[in-house]
Every structure is written in structure tokens, then in C-alpha cells.
Amino acid sequence: MGSNKKERIVGNKKSKVLSSLKNLGSRVYNQLENGFFPSITMPSRSTENINYDPDLRQYILGEKIVLRNSRIFTQTRGFTQLVWAATFSHELASQRKTSTLRDVYYSAQAYEMVFKDQQESNNIITDLETVLGLSREDFNIFPEERSAVFGDLTIAYTVPGYEGRTLNLTSHPDGVLIGPALTSAEFVGTTADKVIAIEKGGLFTRFVEENVHKKFNALLISTAGQAPRATRHFIRRLNREFNLPVYIFTDGDPWGMHIAMVIISGSANAAHLRELTTPDAKWMGVWASDIVDYKLPTYPLKEVDFTRLHELQRDPRYQTDPLWQKEIKTFLKIRKKAEQEAFSRYGLTYIVDEYLPAKLGETK
């Protein structure tokens, strides 16, 4: 894609966010002008309205609609909070300032808007996401957690003071933080032909040191545990904008498996959003069968691990690829788990020299 087209995409996203927020405001004004108590409708996020969509390969919201009506006394508070959240988000997005969920809670007090606690303001922000079909990161509300990326990707910033400045993501060998500035950047170009996401920070550093980005022509992502939403969106963009296949590498246990799954198919909590998944991404290890094949050092599965495996076995997201059910069964059979670092029992570089090439050949 040419750089002009990219700028249009990023520009479009920003103006889409602002115009969505303005439209919401206009709807409220129109209702008032026509003599109605204003109200806002949105899809229900209650459990019975969350369904797995096999085509989209993610959870989506069903047909059930809920109303925030200023005329109904018990809904006036929620309606007012939602309109305030939209106003505040519009301020953030148009002034190009970022915020956090916690900050939103305190900022409300500057407007004499009352939230009982942060949970209540968090819920209202999720309501706003649902109404607009946009992620809170789109209107500049970011989480505290940051993960990192490394490799030959050149980006161009769009944040104030850095507009048009480019950065190549090999610039810092500790990895480049995926915060608001990188999230809102345009992708200029890459020579990589794949993305490798890694759960553990220490292993990410090992991969950089061992030149995995060069040897495997890859962009490396450190998810630092469960990938923050900004990182999941970043991975999706790499997959969509450059057609790069994505390989995910986690600990060999139900929790690691699910870190991969949330990158691939998202979570039920984000059923109202569409831009956080990468359905074609592949979980490449540590599989239960790797534990057997590579004779890895292990820990015994605990009760909580077994419970989780049985939950995942029934989860619709784990029905999409026979790999998941096969590996869950193997975990249940061997009753063991292994960490990514377990490969170090064969030497520090075994994972890069032997395991990675074997797996990439296998999963390609």
C-alpha cells in the first residue's frame, strides 16, 4: 500500500471516531428538539445475548437491545453518565490527549459528574464502546499495561509533535513500547514476512539477541502475559495491512493456550468490538505434545489447571481447529505443564536453533 492510502486510513479512523461521537450528540439534540425525552439504544451485553459467530470466529452480540432513557427515573443516571462519557471522549480525541480508565473516573469530578466507584465509570465506557462499535483506545482511553515490538517495521507517528516522523522498530533492542503513540501510528513498510508473538519478556529478549528477526525474517511481539487490547489490535493490523501470518508462542499450559486464543478470537467481554482479533493467527507452542516430544522439564497440573482445561474443552472458540481439542486431551492425559524457558535445559539457544525452525516448518 502506498503511503497516501495509509494516511487516508489513519485519518479516516480519527474522523470516523469524531463523527460517531458527534452523531450520538446530534441524535440526543434532535430528540430534544422534537419534544422527546432523549434516549440511547445499544445491543445488550448480558450473557444470553453473547454468541459465538463461526464465520467471524469471535463472540458477537445478538439482537437483544437495551435502552438508556432519560424519561425513566432509574435510567436517568446511566443516560447522563453515558452522554458525559461521550462528551469527555470527544474532548480527548479532538484535543489528541490520552487518558486511562482510572483517569476518566477522577476527571468526571471536574464536571460534577458522579460515579459511585471506578467500576461504574468503567461500565459506562464499555457502554459507549457498544453504542459506537469502537474500542476505547479509538477515543484515546488506554490501559496502563504495555507490551513491546521489535523488527524491521517502519512507522510514521500521528501524535502531536511527532506528525510524519518515522521510526524503524529495530531502533531499540529492548523492544519498542506499544503505547498510544505506536498504536496510532501509520505503518510505512516492512521487509518481514511473518509475526512471532511471545508470552515471556525474557524470551523476547533472547529472540532479539539471537537475531530471530533476521534469521526468520520476523517481527517479534512481546505480549508480556495476556496481550493488552492495543497489542491485539496492533497484531491484527500487521496481519491485515501486510498479509503477515502470525505465530504465537506461549507457556505450555491452559493459561498460555488461552493467551494465544484471545489474540486469535478475542474474549466474550469484547463481543461488541470487531478490531481486536486475528482469526488466522496460529498457536505454535508450547503444545502438550511438545512437552512429550521434547522431553521438557515439567510441573504437575494443579486442580485449577484441570478445571480450566475442562472449561476450554467446552468453549466454542476451541471447537474451530482440531489442534485445540487434541492438545487439551494430551494435557489431561500427561497431567503436566511446561514453561517456555524449559527449552533452556538443552542450552540457551536450543529454542532458536532447533525448536523454532521445526515448529515454523510444521505450522506454515
Add this chain to the structure above:
Amino acid sequence: MGSNKKERIVGNKKSKVLSSLKNLGSRVYNQLENGFFPSITMPSRSTENINYDPDLRQYILGEKIVLRNSRIFTQTRGFTQLVWAATFSHELASQRKTSTLRDVYYSAQAYEMVFKDQQESNNIITDLETVLGLSREDFNIFPEERSAVFGDLTIAYTVPGYEGRTLNLTSHPDGVLIGPALTSAEFVGTTADKVIAIEKGGLFTRFVEENVHKKFNALLISTAGQAPRATRHFIRRLNREFNLPVYIFTDGDPWGMHIAMVIISGSANAAHLRELTTPDAKWMGVWASDIVDYKLPTYPLKEVDFTRLHELQRDPRYQTDPLWQKEIKTFLKIRKKAEQEAFSRYGLTYIVDEYLPAKLGETK
């Protein structure tokens, strides 16, 4: 300082690490050649041997010495593990590869060295730190946690593939990760005249967006909660190498206060180390008295907060500056705590426009 002198310092550190490890090995060989069972001595790290030193303003180890003697059956295991840890650390440092504590545990198995669990291998690495008086980061064993820095500091890398390459730490507005590569870099130069360390990542981003680095001519550090040791060492270097005063800004509660204290005076756990403290750094807020003066939104102190405040009241580190005792008393009196984000109740930029200038004027 000229760049030649800097290179010598960094080069000296590296060769100091390698020669310390070699000396340890030579001592073992000499004992063997002279017909003795080899043994290693080190200061005891037991509680009664940890004392607060008012001159160094940190905890130090006392005179009590412990022995790891290969001749004594119950000590043979510990002795062997310690020698192995030294060998492995020498390999890491000379091959310039980094590792983590977890990786050390698994790597041992590649040498048929047995550790009962990771706790046992962690302890041996701390033994090695104690023997050498060096931090495990010096022999390339890094934690998973990373914090970040932003501002006009130019560094020159020393890691393989990046030797001599420079980076200015305004290059990425999300902040530059303080990992192994940045930790081992030389400082080339800075125009900043102070360091501001911030507990919360969201606020760090706010400070970058509001150009605090320019307005206050500061380097900004995101500690991301309790500062990792590499970050504490990084702050100390900025203070020592450039004579920069350091101001620390945390939540207004005993836990935030102690995040500042650990940057200033270190922890009892690191009593065997000397390069992790910045005794002249100042805790600048959120003070208990700020909660009163700025009428901040608060939460009530919980039982666990009160217990912690009483502990800190007796802690020798909190006897060094009357500020600590005064603020602890105020917390106990108002029975409330406040987060850094609480200033947003006066608008998003109040903290930068009003609070920071007031505090920097006061604490300078």
C-alpha cells in the same frame, strides 16, 4: 565527561565482572592445588546481620561471615551450585547473552546441576551477588519487568550488533524500555537538569503529551509500580554521572511512599549491593498534606494501610528526613489516601500546570 572516559567506565565494569568471576574460580583452584577442600566465604544475609547505615543511607551487611565448604557434607550441594552459578554467569557475561532467574533454573539442567525448585536457584544467584558484591544484572541476569524513560538523553549501545550506535531517548513518545540494552548503554549527553520518576504509566504518558520534559527540562521515568532493580540503577547513574536531582512522584499512600523509599535507600533484601540507591532523591508527592491542601478525592485507609504505616514509622530509613515522619502522622490523622490521578478532578492538565510547578518550587 568525555566519551572516552565513559567508554572506559563501561568497559571497566564489564572487565570487573569477568575478572571477579575468574578470581573466584582461581581461589577454588588454588585451594585444590594446595590440598585443601575448596570453600567460599561471604557475609551472612540473615536478618540479625542486616544493619541500617546512616552514612550510606541504606541497609548493609554486618561482620558475620558464612562459609560454603565442600568438605562439610551438608554444604557440598550449596558449594557446587554456587560454583556452577559462577561458571554460568561467566558464560553469559563473556558471550554477552542475557538471561532471567527462571532461565537460570532450567539452564542448570543442561549441566546436570540439580535445583530442587526455582527458589533454590534464585537463592544461589543472590549468594553469588553477595560473594562478588555485584548485582545479577551485572552478569546479565535480568528480571522480566521493564519500566521506561523519555527525554533528551543520548545513549550509546554496547550490546552486540549495536556497539556505538546512539539513540536519543525522545525517539519514541511511548517511552524507551529500560531493558538489558539500555541498562548496559553508555550515557553520551543530556540537556536535562532533573529527573522526574512517576509511579503510574498513564500519568507518564500524560507528562510526555504535556511536554513536561521540555517545560521542566526533565528526564521522565515511568517506574510502573515498584521500580525494577535495573531502573533503580539507571536512576542512580543519572544522578551520579550527570549530577541530576531526582524527584519521585507516587500515589499518596504508604505503598507509594515506599516505592519512593526503595529508589532512595534500597531494600533490606539488597543489603549486599551498593549500586541500587539514590540517597539524595526526593519524594515529592502525593503527600498526605497534599491530600489536605489540594482537597483531593480520597479513599479511606484500610487496616492493611494502617499496619504498613506503623511499620514504616519504625523503619530506620524513615528516620532520615523529618518529612517522612510528618507525612506518616498526617496519613494516620486524616485516615485517607489518594491516587496520582486524583488531580484530574481539576482537569486533565492541572497536575502539570499547577501541582508540578508548585512542588518543584518547594522541593528544589
